[in-house]
Amino acid sequence: MLTFRKSTLAVLATLVACLAAAPALALVEYTWDTPVHVIVDDEFAFIEIYSTITNTGDERDTYDIHKEQLVPDDLIWSASICVGDFCYAPNVNDVSTGSIDPGGTVDIGVAYFFGTEPGTGYSSLRVSSQSAPGLEDTQNFVAIHSGCDVLAVDDTGDAFLSFDHMDAIRAQLGSRFAGHWPRALQEVDLGSLQAFPATLWITGENGETLDAADRAVLGDFLGGGGSLLVSGDEVGFDLCDPASPNYSTANVQWVADNLDAGYEADFGDTQVDGLAGSDLGDGLSFTLNDPMADPDVIRLTRAGAAQFGYGTGGTAGILSTGTKRVAFLGFDLADLDAASLGAVLDNALTALAQPSASDTPALPAALTLLPNQPNPFNPKTTLRFRAPADGLARVDVLDLQGRQVASFRVPVTAGENAVPFTAVDASGHDLASGTYFTRVSLGGEVATGKMTLLK
Structure with a gap:
C-alpha cells in the first residue's frame, strides 16, 4: 500500500513537472470595431465604409472574409470587399488578409458604387480566424441612395x-x-x-x-x-x-x-x-x-x-x-x-x-375649449382652445370654490390656440395640488374646462 502510494506520487510529480515545462496554449482572438454601418450619398457616388480588426491574441493570425450582398438591379450599382487600401472586383466574395501580428490591425470594409436607380445596397461581411476557424463574426453594412x-x-x-x-x-x-x-x-x-x-x-x-x-x-x-x-x-x-x-x-x-x-x-x-x-x-x-x-x-x-x-x-x-x-x-x-x-x-x-x-x-362656429396637455400636470401645462375669430381672450383659473386664483389676457387667432400656463397665483405663489377650473372668454363667448395639479 505504501509502495503504491509512492509510485502514484511519483507519477503525479512527473506530470506536474511536464505540465510546468509545456508552453501555454496560444490565445487566438480578435476585435472588430465598426463606427459606421449605414451611409447616405448621391447618384454615382463611390463610398467606402471601413472598420478595423485588431489581433488581440498572442500569435500571428490571418483572417478569411466572406461577402454577401444585395444591390439594386442596374449595371452600375456594386459592392466590393476592401482590405487596407485595395478593393477587390465586385464579383469577388471571398478573400483573406495578410498575416497580422499580435496587437496588429487591418482595415477592412465595403466599397459601394451608386448607380442611377435610387434604392439601397446591402452587404454582409463574415470574418473568421484561420488559426481558430470556429472563431468568426459577421457585421452588416448599408448604403442608401439620397434620390x-x-x-x-x-x-x-x-x-x-x-x-x-x-x-x-x-x-x-x-x-x-x-x-x-x-x-x-x-x-x-x-x-x-x-x-x-x-x-x-x-x-x-x-x-x-x-x-x-x-x-x-x-x-x-x-x-x-x-x-x-x-x-x-x-x-x-x-x-x-x-x-x-x-x-x-x-x-x-x-x-x-x-x-x-x-x-x-x-x-x-x-x-x-x-x-x-x-x-x-x-x-x-x-x-x-x-x-x-x-x-x-x-x-x-x-x-x-x-x-x-x-x-x-x-x-x-x-x-x-x-x-x-x-x-x-x-x-x-x-x-x-x-x-x-x-x-x-x-x-x-x-x-x-x-x-x-x-x-x-373649418373654423369652429363657437369658442371651444380643448383638453389641456398634460393633465394632470406639475407645474406647467398648455391650455388649448379653438377660436372662431381673432381677438383678445381672457383666461381665468378658479379653484373648486369658484375663487379666481389666476387671470390674464392673451391675443388669439382664428383656429386652434395653445397658451402655456404655470401653476402660480397672481402673487407668484405656487398653487396647491388639486382640481381647478379654466374659463376662457372671447367676444362674449365663454368656454370652461377642468384640470388637475398633481405634485
Whole structure:
C-alpha cells in the first residue's frame, strides 16, 4: 500500500513537472470595431465604409472574409470587399488578409458604387480566424441612395437580408423608391432624415418601439417641419400604457407633442375601415391578416383628421397637419393585403408631400375649449382652445370654490390656440395640488374646462 502510494506520487510529480515545462496554449482572438454601418450619398457616388480588426491574441493570425450582398438591379450599382487600401472586383466574395501580428490591425470594409436607380445596397461581411476557424463574426453594412422618395426606418427586428416587412412595403410603392435604414444597425441622424421628402418609420409587432434616441431625433425632425408616417401595433402601448415597462408621463407627452396623438387602448380590431372623405382611408376597408394582431386604439389631439376606424369602434389612424405632417397608424402595415397596402402607402405619401383638405379645417362656429396637455400636470401645462375669430381672450383659473386664483389676457387667432400656463397665483405663489377650473372668454363667448395639479 505504501509502495503504491509512492509510485502514484511519483507519477503525479512527473506530470506536474511536464505540465510546468509545456508552453501555454496560444490565445487566438480578435476585435472588430465598426463606427459606421449605414451611409447616405448621391447618384454615382463611390463610398467606402471601413472598420478595423485588431489581433488581440498572442500569435500571428490571418483572417478569411466572406461577402454577401444585395444591390439594386442596374449595371452600375456594386459592392466590393476592401482590405487596407485595395478593393477587390465586385464579383469577388471571398478573400483573406495578410498575416497580422499580435496587437496588429487591418482595415477592412465595403466599397459601394451608386448607380442611377435610387434604392439601397446591402452587404454582409463574415470574418473568421484561420488559426481558430470556429472563431468568426459577421457585421452588416448599408448604403442608401439620397434620390429615394421616402426613407423607411425599419425597427421591426427582421433579420438582415430577410426584410419581410420592408419587402412587402417596397413591392407596393409603385413608381416610388424607398431608402431602407435597418434601425438595429445604427441610430438614425437628423441629416439623413432631412435628406428625403418623407420618412416612414415601421415598428411592426415589435414591443420595443421608439427609444430615447429615436424620440430625440424625431422631435428635432418634426420640429423642423418634417413629414412622417409611423406604423406599428405597439407604439401607443409601449410608450403610453401604464402596463408597459417603457411607460412614463414624459413619453405620453412626447406622443402628444410630436405624433399629435393620444393612446386609448391596446386592442382595436382586425377589421379596419377608412373614414369617408379622409386623405388616407376614403373608400378603403380591409381585415388585418394576422388573427393575433394587437393594434392600438389612438386619438387625434391636434389639427387634422381621423383617417381609419376599427370595426368595433375607436380610431385606428390619424393625419395631423400644420408646420409638420404626421400620419400615425396604430396597426402594422405588413398585415394588409397587397392592394390595400399599396393604396394606403400611396395616399399617405401623397398627403405628406402636399397640402390636403386636413390642412385647412373649418373654423369652429363657437369658442371651444380643448383638453389641456398634460393633465394632470406639475407645474406647467398648455391650455388649448379653438377660436372662431381673432381677438383678445381672457383666461381665468378658479379653484373648486369658484375663487379666481389666476387671470390674464392673451391675443388669439382664428383656429386652434395653445397658451402655456404655470401653476402660480397672481402673487407668484405656487398653487396647491388639486382640481381647478379654466374659463376662457372671447367676444362674449365663454368656454370652461377642468384640470388637475398633481405634485
